[in-house]
Amino acid sequence: MSNQIIQGILLGGYYALIACGLSFMFSVMRIINLAHGSLAVFAAYALWLLASRFHVSPFLGLLIVLPLMAIIGWALQRFLLERSARGGALLPILTTFGLAIVIDNMLFEQFGADTRSLAPYIGSLSYDSWEWPGSIYVGKLAVIMFATAVVLLGGLQLFLTRTRLGRSIRATSEDPDTAGLVGVDARRANAIAASIAMVTVGLAGAFLGMRATFDPYAGAPQLLFAFEAAVIGGAGSLWGTLVGGIVLALAQTLGAQVHPQGFLIGGHAVFLIVLFVRLSTSGLGLRGLLRLPSRSAS
Amino acid sequence: MSAVSSSPVIERGTATSRIAAVAVVIIIALLAVAPQILSAGAVDRMTALFIYVILAAMWNALAGFGGLVSVGQQVFFGLGAYFAIRLAGAGLNPFASLFVSASIVGAISWPLSLFMLRLRNGEFAIGMWVIAALTHLLVNLDRLVQGETGTSLISLNVYDASTRRAVIYWLALASMTALLAILFALLRGSTGAAIRAIRDNEDAAASVGVRVTGTKRLLFVLAAFGIGIAGALWLATSITFQPKTYFNVQWTAYMIFMVLVGGIGTFEGAILGALVFFLIETWFGGTGVWYLVGLGATAVLFSLFLPRGLWGTIEEHSGLRLLPVGYRVRLPADIADGGTAPSPLQTTQHQEKA
Secondary structure (H helix, E strand, O other): OHHHHHHHHHHHHHHHHHHHHHHHHHHHHOOOOOOHHHHHHHHHHHHHHHHHHHOOOHHHHHHHHHHHHHHHHHHHHHHHHHHHHOOOOOHHHHHHHHHHHHHHHHHHHHHOOOOEEOHHHOHHHHOOEEEEOOOEEEEHHHHHHHHHHHHHHHHHHHHHHHOHHHHHHHHHHHOHHHHHHOOOOHHHHHHHHHHHHHHHHHHHHHHHHHHOEEOOOOHHHHHHHHHHHHHHOOOOOHHHHHHHHHHHHHHHHHHHHHOOOHHHHHHHHHHHHHHHHHHHHOOOOOOOOOOOHHHHHO | OOHHHHOOEEEOOOHHHHHHHHHHHHHHHHHHHHHHOOOHHHHHHHHHHHHHHHHHHHHHHHHHHOOOOOOOOHHHHHHHHHHHHHHHHOOOOHHHHHHHHHHHHHHHHHHHHHHHOOOOHHHHHHHHHHHHHHHHHHHHHOOOOOHHHOEEOHHHHHOOHHHHHHHHHHHHHHHHHHHHHHHHHHHHOHHHHHHHHHHHOHHHHHHOOOOHHHHHHHHHHHHHHHHHHHHHHHHHHHOEEOHHHHOOOHHHHHHHHHHHHHOOOOHHHHHHHHHHHHHHHHHHHHHOHHHHHHHHHHHHHHHHHOOOHHHHHHHHHHOOOOOOOOOEEEOHHHHHHOOOOOOHHHHHHOOOOO
């Protein structure tokens, strides 16, 4: 059992990775990007293409894909989100949902229905494991994934609190107009935030491809995982996302123990339970489940 | 300028809208007798069109009027079909089970609304998606459904094919007409004023005493019920029930497409959007993936460049209103104009806040 708990915690690292971009973008721009999961799958396909056609190792491929994702994030903000956000809070949901449909079906058109994986291109890493005391085997990849999540979350936290750019992003998220008065370029801050979010999405996509298989329509479940982890952990700091990811993964692990099809049910159920508890304890007018990471820091 | 014309006139129905009302009655009457002359394939297609109109109108009621964008409405579509299968399996007449099923879906949506309506915007949107995903998984656990293999509405087979086709057609037409009438009555009545107030500014509406949550709940339950009927009718036309098909997010994608293209928040827009979608599907549905890419791209373009949709834009430019659910104020200048085409400035003046 303790073996499964450790595996669950490590899987939580993946959920934290995919969730942190979603909650980061929401906290800065107040937009939930429904194309989030599809973009992660897009990054996984980009790495797969590099590996299978050009024999570029997925880790080296990240050097190409992550800057590409940053550019996509910038373009996404400038050409889609900025414009649709002017039409109110509901329009970006529709815009990004439309984008998700376009991405999913373009991937299907390009790569077909076959499931792919990056595992064949990372050598023995996909199955190598370390033996821990108590004859517990932990996969090297799972540990790397978890460590990446911790480093990424810590890095983002430091970036937001310690750097000038990070502070200007936080200022924009608090109040774009006032931030503008003190010389912060809100458009630039938002575009940079979107780029950063997409880089984390690229990383999440890479790990999605390495640890499991993916197909063109794998984006939707990734979006749901990201959303669930972000909401469960939405206690106010980026570290909450890690906790949320771990809780989600543990619930899925437990669900799988109870019933062969219980993996996903367990995850969704814990999400709804957390939601229910939070809604019934917070009183009326819950303003946002995904609260600002910067609120607590500022 | 006389004393009469110097005070603004508040109007509801116009000459055009009265003609439109007569036209609606004639169209429905013609549609009711249509199965006598249409081919079997055409009757099936028309049934699909009625179901699309229901889906668009219900999603529009929720998003366009209630301000609740849901990406999980497929949950009600799937449940409508699932309960119909279950009820028919328990021995209920298959046609009756379609409507009992939808009533159950509506009843379930009420407790769900207590919970979900406290989420905001994007959280509500994806929260509903999670509900749909979870419900799909739970329905898969039902032995009768046999996981993704699915099952069929076998009891419909006692009717011969042509009777079945015609009855389903009439049921779909009647359901569509009834749901549109309910929505129309709701929007024209005192609830309609509350609904529009909420859509325009929720906080302001609450501050002047509009029962925001109650009104939203009404729309949520109506949408669930309507989409439940649509799901049950779809099951009746296609007979087979595969959870994957019915709980597919694609249904919500279609709803969003229809409403965005037709005109979100306008009563006529949803119907127009369903017609456009129906035509696009008829012409391009065979192109498979590119058709879906096109739908998604069109939705993105409309949300960016024409967020009011086709009908909203027509309304804005011509002041045309076929099925008026709101009021509009005509300023004296317009009346003095004597019905000439309003200039852009005047259009904004007597633009209906609806």
